[in-house]
Amino acid sequence: MSKETMLQMALESIGDHSRLRHWRRVSGGDINDAYRVQSDRCTYFMKMQRFPSADFFAAEQMGLELIRKTGAIRVPYVFGSGEADGWGWLVLEWVEGTETAQTAEQLGHDLARLHQCRGPAFGLARDTYIGTLPQRNGWYGRWPDYYRDARLRPQIERAAANGLLPHERRQRLERLLERLDQWLPDDCFPSLLHGDLWSGNWIPGPEGVPYLIDPSVFYGHHEFEIAFTELFGGFPPRFYESYCELIPLPPDYHERKPLYQLFYLLVHLNLFGETYGKAVDRVLERYAGE
Numbered sequence: 001m002s003k004e005t006m007l008q009m010a011l012e013s014i015g016d017h018s019r020l021r022h023w024r025r026v027s028g029g030d031i032n033d034a035y036r037v038q039s040d041r042c043t044y045f046m047k048m049q050r051f052p053s054a055d056f057f058a059a060e061q062m063g064l065e066l067i068r069k070t071g072a073i074r075v076p077y078v079f080g081s082g083e084a085d086g087w088g089w090l091v092l093e094w095v096e097g098t099e100t101a102q103t104a105e106q107l108g109h110d111l112a113r114l115h116q117c118r119g120p121a122f123g124l125a126r127d128t129y130i131g132t133l134p135q136r137n138g139w140y141g142r143w144p145d146y147y148r149d150a151r152l153r154p155q156i157e158r159a160a161a162n163g164l165l166p167h168e169r170r171q172r173l174e175r176l177l178e179r180l181d182q183w184l185p186d187d188c189f190p191s192l193l194h195g196d197l198w199s200g201n202w203i204p205g206p207e208g209v210p211y212l213i214d215p216s217v218f219y220g221h222h223e224f225e226i227a228f229t230e231l232f233g234g235f236p237p238r239f240y241e242s243y244c245e246l247i248p249l250p251p252d253y254h255e256r257k258p259l260y261q262l263f264y265l266l267v268h269l270n271l272f273g274e275t276y277g278k279a280v281d282r283v284l285e286r287y288a289g290e
Contacts, residue, residue, distance in 0.1 A: 001085055004020065004023070006048065006084075006085075006087055006089075007020060007023055007035065007037055007046065007048075008020050009084055010046060010048070010082065010089040010091055011037070011039055011044070011091070013080060013082040013084075013089075013091075014079040014080040014082075014091050016039050016041050016042065016079075018039045018040035018041040019039060019040045020037070020038075020039055021038045021039060021040060022037075022038045023035050023036065023037045023038065024036050026045075028047055031049065031131065031132055032047040032048060032049045033047070033048045033049065034046070034047050034048075035048070036094060037091075042094075043094040044079065044091050044092065044093070044094055045076065045091075045092045045093065045094045045095070046089060046090070046091050046092070047089060047090045047092075048087055048088065048089045049087070049088050049089075050086060050087060051086050051088075052083070052088035053129070053134070054083075055127075056088060056129060057081035057082075057083075057088050057089065057090040058081055059126070059127070059128045059129055060081075060090060060129075060214070060215065061078050061080070061081045061090060062126065062128075062217075063128065063195075063215035063216065063217035064076065064078050064092075064213075064215060065078055066192070066217055067114065067192070067194070067212060067215060067217065070113075070114060070117045070192065072110055072113035072114040072116070072117060073107075073110035073111060073113065073114050073210070073211075073212055074110070074205060074209055074210065074211040074212070075211055075212050075213070075215075076092040076093040076094075076095050076211060076213065077092065077093035078090070078091075078092055078093075079091040079092065079093070095203060095205045095206075095211050096205070096206075097203075097204040097205040097206045097207065097208055097209065098204055098208060099204045099208050100204075100207065100208030102208060103204055103208040103209075103210055104235070104236045104238045104239040104242070105238050105239070105241075105242040106208075106209065106210055106242070107202060107210040107235075107239055107242075108238065108239040108240060108241065108242030108243035108244075109242045109243070109245070109246065110210060111194075111197075111225070111243055112242070112243045112244075112245075112246035112247045113246065114191075114192055114193075114194070115191040115192065115193070115222040115225065115247055116191070116246070116247070117191065117192040118189050118190060118191065118192075118219075119190040119191075119192060119219030120139070120190070120219075121139040121140060121141055121190055121219065122139070122140040122141070122142070122143050122145075122146040122190045122218075122219055122220055123137045123138050123139045123140050123146050123150060123190075123218055123219060123220075124137040124138075124139075124217065124218040124219065125137070125138075125139070128195070128216050128217065128218070129216060130195070130196055130216045130267055131196075131267065131271055132271070133155075133158070133267060133270060133271065135154070135216060136150050136154050137150060137218060138150060142186060143184060143185065143186065143188055143190070143220065143221050144180050144181045144184040144186060146220065147180065147184060147220070147221075147224075147263075148177055148180050151263050152173075152176075152177060152180075152262070152263060152266070153177065155263065155266035155267060155269075155270060156170075156173050156177075156266065158270050159266060159269055159270055162270060164269055164270070164273070164274065164277070169277070169280065169281060169284065172281075172284035172285075172288040172289065173284065173288070175288040176259075176262075176284060176287050176288040179287070179288070180259075183255065183256055183259055183287070184221070184256065184259070185221065188221045188222075188223075190219035190220060190221075191219060191220065191221070191222040191225075192217065192219055193217065193218060193219065193220050193222070193224065193225045194212050194215045194216070194217065194225060195215055195216035195217050195218055195220075195225070196214060196215065196216040196228075197212070197225055197228055197229055198228065198229070198231070198232055198234065199229075199232070199233070199234025199235060200214075200234075201213055201214045201215075221260075222247060223249065223253050223256060223257070223260060224260045224263075226240075226243070226249065226253075227256070227257045227258075227260035227261050228260070228261065228264050230257065230261075231261045231264055231265075258283045258286060258287070259283070259287065261283065262280065262283045262284075265279050265280045265283065266280060
């Protein structure tokens, strides 16, 4: 089946039976093929993937819709997702714009508003993905329990299965899991988080308004999200200043920040290999080095 036929099939699955006028490949990350697709009715952003996991795009659709319903921050409108002949797809609103002097400030403000949206507990009712990796969820009454058992432990088990945990690294990880309660708060509330917020997972829309993309949502401690934005850089000072005007970060946030960044370092270790091993080890040396 030709790519044009697949694109037409995806459009028909969302109820657009008009003529496919033009399509071109665009940048969409390492996981999916991505296209700007124009029909007689509308212009779309479409992701496609060969042999995706059964609920891969459905999980992303759920996350985008959950964020959109809060009204706190923009996300592209989701027209639908589907699968046929070994291809999966997600059809979104085409969003295009240029950053303005106010974009970073608005992104920080709107993200704080998202984090003010509380959930019933920590976690989520369904499993999701981070990148291509399945991500366990469920509901937890305590944040330290969720972070240990639904975030860190599955990545540790995957790394062990992939041969990425030398003896000392594995021992230190186990010590850290045992002591996690002494560093993480037990009195924080479950905020709705994007879950994978680095500089490539937001875009400017019309008039520079920020849009979040590619979420891996769950309800967790808001500091977890902020810690990841600091891991690889890309967020200007005004973003943090604006965020803290609504949700100030306590002085001891910096004591927890590397612990929260550890999760993403383990994800990158599992996705990209030992390149991230030394960064993992530096965190472990700080918290479980003896």
